Amino acid sequence: MSSAETALRIALVGNPNCGKTALFNLLTGSRQKVANYAGVTVERKQGRYVAPSGRVVDLLDLPGAYSLDAASPDEAITRDVCLGIAAGETRPDLLVCVADATNLRLHLRFVLEVRRLGVPVVLALNMMDAAARRGIRIDIAALERELGIPVIETVAVRRAGARALIERIDGPLPALPDAGPADLDLHAEVRRLLAATVRMPTRTAATDDAIDRVALHPVWGLVLLGVLMFLIFQSVFSWAEPLMDAIENGIKALGAFSVAALPEGPLRSLLADGVFAGIGSVLVFLPQILILFLFILALEESGYLPRAAFLLDRLMFKAGLSGRSFIPLLSSFACAIPGIMATRSIQDPRDRLATIMVAPLMTCSARLPVYTLLIAAFIPQRTVAGVFNLQGIVLFALYVAGIVSALAVAFVIKRLRRDRSEHALLLELPSYRWPHPRDLAIGLWERAWIFLKRVGGIILALTVLLWFLSSFPAPPDGATGPAIDYSFAGRIGRALEVVFAPVGFNWQICIALIPGLAAREVAVSALGTVYALSGSDDTIAAELGPLIAGQWPLATALSLLVWYIFAPQCLSTLAVIRRETNSWRNVWIAAGYLFALAYAASFVTYQVTRMLTS
Known part of the structure; x- marks a missing residue:
């Protein structure tokens, strides 16, 4: 038998924010892959590790769920996989139910539901270190006896924090648990279990309370959120500059070395004007993308993002959204595709559709190369008020423009659908915790690898295609202009x-x-590529910014910046809108209104700037 045939199949289940994914990362390290479930766009994360006995374990990280009575596509996938009815999925041999030890009142209800599935279950009490710091005392033996399943302490952010869980998994499968009480008795059963096994401190953690007095304040909380976002975009420019310079110089040197020995001809042009001029001009922006993701991952791991959603709920409701739209829209800063897919957690279909329609207005990381190229070329690099980077301020303003535009469009959608109903926002506010460097490193590596695969895949292919279209047909005899003028x-x-x-x-x-x-x-x-073929400089990858600064008027640069705030420039995003809404009508509406906004805003920006600078 192969190792795949004898591997133990285990699924991690649990509420959102229980540390499930951190535990998955700890167990599998880099031996993991991400795909989608068969027939749906819900992300599927699977990894593998070898237990001390030599047993191979296939580990599946299921989407977070509050209940098996599914209210969203994510919860439906978790339910179906656990029941063994998901398309293309075999039922797990063992379920590891991960629960936040600092919030058992919420998490135990889901544990009781999982216990009734007829599959061997192990309860992993995660964040036990945080529970101890807060003065929460859990009688593990009593909880194990009351639930009738093994209960293991874990600390997913520590290297040895899952050792006991690994040893328990490596042993014999636990017996099937009793079904437990009926649904009408689950809340009463949770209260009984807490009374019998958990001693809570007389008051909540002082640290969480002290931070929340500022973070959730209706005024100071918004100020704090604005300051955090402002500092993030300042850092994108300030911190990335040395790394960008190093990459730029490396690409310039590599390009010069690669083409030096080649004679004039198509191959030299392909390498110099296609590969190095095209790919090199994109690679230099990798540090800025990773810095942006570092902050997003850190805020997510720290427990701050649910609080930001709670803080913005009233503002977003007035604009036609809900606080639950915040995290999908924040995900869209990375890429609108996972942001749109994250709307599956929004239960109200009208709120979900509105969030999908405005998600492309969030400034995704793919816009960052365009923004930084134009900002570096046309905005002076100087300090404002002795502290702030002017280029960072402009980048922040572009992100704010995307957010304001999204809220404005959502408000129009709300008025058009004549919806005045309120939808209550229920969110768990997890304890604050320090992000673990391992999880941040894995997240950044995944993002860097995705970016590099795009550079080596679709971007390289399109760059070569554009080089061909820009090089052929050859100019006629006696032509005096650049060859690209006569090309397709x-x-x-x-x-x-x-x-x-x-x-x-x-x-x-x-x-x-x-x-x-x-x-x-x-x-x-x-x-x-285009400007390389318009001239004779083989180092255009490093000189593109100064070149366009010398040839474009300021009005054109600002117009192009504004264009990218709105324009529906990504076909993949439109394809995801089609899959998630199952409607071509919504695709055409999204593409139409985004193009109209882009053209109108660019027209106004260009004409006004030209009048002011003439």
Whole structure:
């Protein structure tokens, strides 16, 4: 038998914010893969490790769920996998139910539901160190006796925090637990278990209370959130600059070395003007993307994000959304695709659709290369008030513009659907905790790998295709202009320039917008390729910013910045809207209103800036 045939299949289940994914990362390390469940867009995370006995364990991290009485696609997947009825999935041999030891009043109800599934169950009491610090005392032996299942203490943020769990998994499977009480008795059973096995402190943790007095304050809480976001975008420019310079110099040196020995011809042009000018102009933005993700992951791990959702609930409701939309929209800062998929946690279908429709307005990481290229080229690098980076302030303003636009569109959607009903927001506020470096490192590695795969896959392919379109057919005999003027791409760009001239776009920008439909960051590599073929400089990857600064008026640069706040430049996002809403109508509505907003906003920006600078 192969190891895959004899592997023990285990699923981690639990409420959101119980530390389940941190435990999964601890057990599997980098030996994990992410995909989607068959037929649905819910993310599937699976890993493998070898137990001390040599036994192979396949570990599945199921979506967080508050109940097996599913109210969202995520909870439905968890229920179906546990019951063995999910398409393409075999039923787990063992369920490890992860519960936050600091919040057993909420988590034990789900444990009681899992106990009735007819599958061997182990309860992993996670965050036991935090529970001890808060003065919570849990009688493990008594809880194990009352539940009739093994109860194991874990601390997922410590290297040896899962040793006892690994040893228990490596042993014989536990006996099937009793079904327990009927649904009408679950809350009463939780109260009985808490009374019999848990001693709570006389008051909640002083640290959490002290922080929440500021973090959840209706005024100071919003100020704190604004300051945090402002500092994040300042850091994106300030911290990344040395790393970006190093990457830029490395690409420049590698490009010069690679083409030095090659004679003039198509191969040299492909490497210099296609690969290095295109791919190199995108790779330099990797440090900024990783810094942005570092902060997002840290805020998520710390327990702050649910509080931000709670804080913004009233504001978002007035705009036609709910506080539960906050986390999907925040995820859209990374990429609108997982943000749209995260709306599955929104139970009200009208709120979910509104969130999906405005998610593309969040400034995703793919826009970052375009923003930073234009900001670095046209915004002076100087200090404001002796502290703040002017370029960081402009980047922050672009992100704020995306957020304000999303709220405005959601407000219009709310008025059009004539919905005045209120939808209560119920959120668990987990204890504050320090993000663990291992989880941050894994998250950053996953994001870097995704970015590099895009660079080596779709961006490289589109860059080579654009190089071909920009190089052929060859110019006729006696031609005096650059070869690109006579190419397929040059002709397309000149034709589109008629449409986009009122917003200030030249033919080079028009060419870059086309491959940008596949991925926004391709627009930067496309500009690098187009300008490389318009001149004779083999180091255009490092010189693109100064080059466009010398050739474009400020009005064109600002118009393009505004265009990218709104434009529906990513076909993958539109495809996900189609899958999540099962409607082509919603796709056309989203694409139509985003294009209209982009063109109108760019037109106003270009015309006003041109009048002010003339």
